[in-house]
Amino acid sequence: MIESIILWFLAILMAPFFSGIILKVKAFFGGKKGPPLLINYYTLLKLLKKGSVYSTSTTIVFKLGPVISLCTAITVLMFLPIAGCNPIFSFNGDILFVLYIMGLGRFFTIAAAMDTASPFEGMGAAREAYFPIICEAATFMILIFFYRLTGELQLSSYFTGNNTIAMWNTAGAPLLFIVLSFFIILLTENSRVPVDDPATHLELTMIHEVMVLDHSGPDLGLIELGSFCKLFFYSTIISRLILPFNLGNQGLNYGLFIVGLVIVYIAIGVIESVIARFRMDKVPQFVLTSFALAFFATIITLEFIK
């Protein structure tokens, strides 16, 4: 329990660092030196020191947006098995709760964006409401796959101890599909290239960034920290999926886990460097790919497990 709480705390603390890796990778591809690895901490500290400007159009919902998006992100991490250890809380069906909590975060991000009466933010909100619908279908398809394998509906029964390696042993080939499918979901849910571009400030090309245009100061800091935590959540799962080994020593396991995380973040960085953002009407097709992959993986397991 104590270990889980420490891990949870470390996860929130380390999440900005890992996001810095992406920037470094992109700088490398651009032939630049890039910002320091700790850039995100500097940004957060800078934002927290500042005051805020609020639009006269906004209401209390605008202020609730950042709070709830961070609060849902850190709550979700409490249910996440980090490096194969038990999460702080775990029960049958916790994954449903986790997914719907993320929905709560999204609701308030959208509501806060609509609160500003800005046409740009409205457009971002409309897209933010659209793509996750397909994502959710894909996520639930993956859950069905996991349920076929383990018979449980609980994050800890997929990602703790030897559970992940056991899944690879029963259905290795379809699980490859799932990793890919989940990676697509990661890119979509966290507004990365090729779905969204977190770096541009051309309002019309963005989804998530445009929704937070009007937030400033500590509020923006909370949002940023929340999105680092959210990316960390997805990356942790993929890290565990691609490196499910148990090295016998807890220290080595943590090391392996961090190696996995770095691989995931580098992969995100590489993708962001080598491909451009898709045209908006291509994005649904891209996201639907993840659903199709998960669906085929599940159909294949029908034969594996008789």
Next chain:
Amino acid sequence: MSQFFVSILLILSGGLFSLVLVQQAKLSKIAAVFLVGAGCFWGASDAVIKLMQSVGAAKSFTYLNAFSLDFQIDGLSAFFLTVIFSISLIAAVYSFHYMEHEKNAIKIAVNYFFFCILIISMALVVTAANIITFMLCWEIMSLSSFFLVIYNHHSSENRKAGYLYFIFSHIGAMFIFTAFGIVYGYTGSFGFGAMDSLPDTAKILVFIFSFIGFGSKAGVFPFHVWLPYAHPAAPSHISAVMSGVMIKIGIYGIIKVYILLNFHTPIFGNIVLVAGVVSGVLGIVYALGQHDLKRLLAYSSVENIGIILIGFGIGMIGVSSQQPLMAVLGFTGGFLHILNHSIFKSLLFMGAGIAVQKTGTRSIDALGGLLKNMKITGTTVIIGSLAICGLPPFNGFVGEFFIYIGAFKGVALDTSAFAMSLFAIVSLAVIGGLALACFTKVIGVVFQGEPRTKAAVAADEKGPTMKISILILAGACILIGLFPGAIIWMPIKAVSALGLEYGSVPLEPFGQMTGNISLAAMVLLVSFLIVVGIRWFYYRGKIIRKSGTWGCGFTQPTVKMQYTGSSYASFILDFFRPAAPLEESHPEITGRFPLKTYYRSHVNDIAEIYMNKIIVTPVLFLFDKLRWIQHGDIHLYIGYILLAIILLLLFFI
């Protein structure tokens, strides 16, 4: 049973007093609200006690041996009675100030009278214990709600809505009559008890006919066409009762017939589940495309009926594939969603009712920024929206949680049940996402941003009883979401009343699950408070400035530049274009300085299009050809009657 009839009499007297005292408008209203309120309170507490103690009651009235009216309360009816009486109670309280703007005392009195009749007939339908009683009360229910729909009969739109509703409820009733006719044909008795002795094929027929009949009342796709017309036409407290409670009586009919047939074939489960999925997904897609606030809510009722049917479908599949836990989870989820939906949908209708009444428009794109002047209404509608999206920690999540868990149990089964469960889970996920999009549209466009018209600027929220009602409902949404353990016994008692041959329902897993939901909700609340604390810490003593919204350098923003509800929904509607064809009209833009222009869009309901094409047009064509039969000559009409009798005699004797 006498307690029940006392409450019925109280409500009836409320309706009669409102008519008798019509000369003193104020007194008439007070008498009606007070008596209806008292009757509903009495009835609700009686139903809750009956449900809690699992005691039944029955009463029979026989008239000259011709037929008998039998009433019976069991767990199932007690559950529905609780919903009916408690929501009606709140609707009655709400109506007190809501009806204030109506100047015509007769209209108010008539409205209360039919409102009372509607409550009574709904209560009698769920307690009816034989076919005749059932159909009698069913018809009274349909007719009284018809009169409520045409309350504003001066508008031709409302008359059309009433007409459509009248036709649909009677065609629906015809299907139910057919189903019961088959039963009577085989058993020769009006009792419900004889239904499980039917042969299997007859059972399937009875189920399908009654599913169509009850489904058209419940608003199951494609029999929902009347619903988005009729529900918005009625006054808001009536819309709340119709959407929150009356359509559930259709669900009651489906589940009642299911138990009475006592036939556990996978076909029933599959029909119900597929109907649920289609209603759920299309209902919310159409809701997203609406420009009329109350119509949007009406379509969202179609979606929620879909979720309830998905739950029952999972339950029925669980029964037919011998999975007690799956069955119980599915049914419990369905019943819980009935209860939850009645709470948040009436909350949303009442909240929307205040907004509509104060601004005088139902058009979403004409509103905006209401949250600033209507704090209580806005906040409660946000709570209702969160609940209807199924987000924790609100009540909508709990029901869906059980349905999900039940559906996942089905994933472990063989092919047919597996495919169905997969279908259910993925659609529930999609429905959840769409509902979120739909209700962020409502919140974002109606309650947030800047007012788009003058009407929206001047809105206030006077009327204490309206505010009290929505506050109570919002409180219920939060309480059930945080402590589902406190009410989980209600759906479970209803499930045990289904008599699914498993003995008593296993309570333990439910206690555990509701405990987990409470725990998780508490964790969420604590982390919310922590983050609020952090925010407070970093904002101490800081300079907070107010300024206009950042327009990316543009300095002359107007309210018309805001994203409208139509544009907000357009991305998603485009994805669902085959199922929701969008009809747009706007003049071509010509010249360097285009003149005033317009843009109209309408999302077509494919059920409506095809029903028009396949049924209405041919039927009209046929009747048009038969017009010569109706010539108005009374002698020939008598001739028709004679001819019909002679023909019948030839055939049957």
